[in-house]
Amino acid sequence: MIKILAISGSLRKDSFNRKLLQVAKKIASNSEVQIKEFDLKENSLPIFDQDIAGSMPDSVKKIMEEASWADMFLITSPEYNHSISGALKNAIDWISLDYTKTTKGKWAVIFGASTGIYGTLRAQAHLREILGALGVNIIPQPEIFIGSVEGKFDEQGNFNDEKNAKVLEDVINETISLCLKNKEN
Ligand SMILES: Cc1cc2nc3c(=O)[nH]c(=O)nc-3n(C[C@H](O)[C@H](O)[C@H](O)COP(=O)(O)O)c2cc1C
Numbered sequence: 001m002i003k004i005l006a007i008s009g010s011l012r013k014d015s016f017n018r019k020l021l022q023v024a025k026k027i028a029s030n031s032e033v034q035i036k037e038f039d040l041k042e043n044s045l046p047i048f049d050q051d052i053a054g055s056m057p058d059s060v061k062k063i064m065e066e067a068s069w070a071d072m073f074l075i076t077s078p079e080y081n082h083s084i085s086g087a088l089k090n091a092i093d094w095i096s097l098d099y100t101k102t103t104k105g106k107w108a109v110i111f112g113a114s115t116g117i118y119g120t121l122r123a124q125a126h127l128r129e130i131l132g133a134l135g136v137n138i139i140p141q142p143e144i145f146i147g148s149v150e151g152k153f154d155e156q157g158n159f160n161d162e163k164n165a166k167v168l169e170d171v172i173n174e175t176i177s178l179c180l181k182n183k184e185n
């Protein structure tokens with residue numbers, strides 16, 4: 001049984017990336033997995049400060065515990081000024097304090113949606129590098145860039161971009177299967 005932690009880098013209530021994360025969770029739930037979501041808005045983490053790392057606030061303890069529990073991550077981020085959101089980077093900086101438990105050797109599916117045409121390409125390049133520094137495995141191809149996202153979700157949050165939905169499904173399924181093989185060895 002693969003344990004998955006889902007995180008959206010956008011805190012915005014009507015965020016496209018939050019909606020996309022729900023689509024990804026639904027796809028993943030077709031396999032034998034357990035899924036938790038860590039909501040960066042509900043569990044507001046303080047700005048990373050090594051001076052307070054010794055007496056971690058509850059929200060930090062919670063993300064440390066949930067990341068340690070997980071075998072795999074589903075991470076979506078908006079692109080802000082050609083990079084990932086500050087909220088997501090902040091969360092990663094916190095969990096990196098105990099990276100041998102929280103990230104090392106684990107797997108991630110990274111994806112993102114933006115209103116611009118490149119669909120978070122530049123943000124994801126950064127995210128791949130950051131997670132690489134923490135020993136997270138991410139399959140190299142295909143990548144999931146959802147550009148010009150306005151109009152790609154209906155009122156119920158259904159995603160109507162069939163081509164990208166299929167790529168997302170393929171990457172999630174392949175990552176679950178690699179994560180499972182890795183866990184069995
Ligand atoms: C501060 C800020 C910076 C942004 N920078 C970029 C950018 O570099 N590239 C891009 O494609 N979109 C950029 N956008 C537009 C976002 O793609 C768009 O707001 C998107 O809806 C944010 O994701 P969300 O819907 O999940 O909140 C930016 C938006 C904001 C508010």
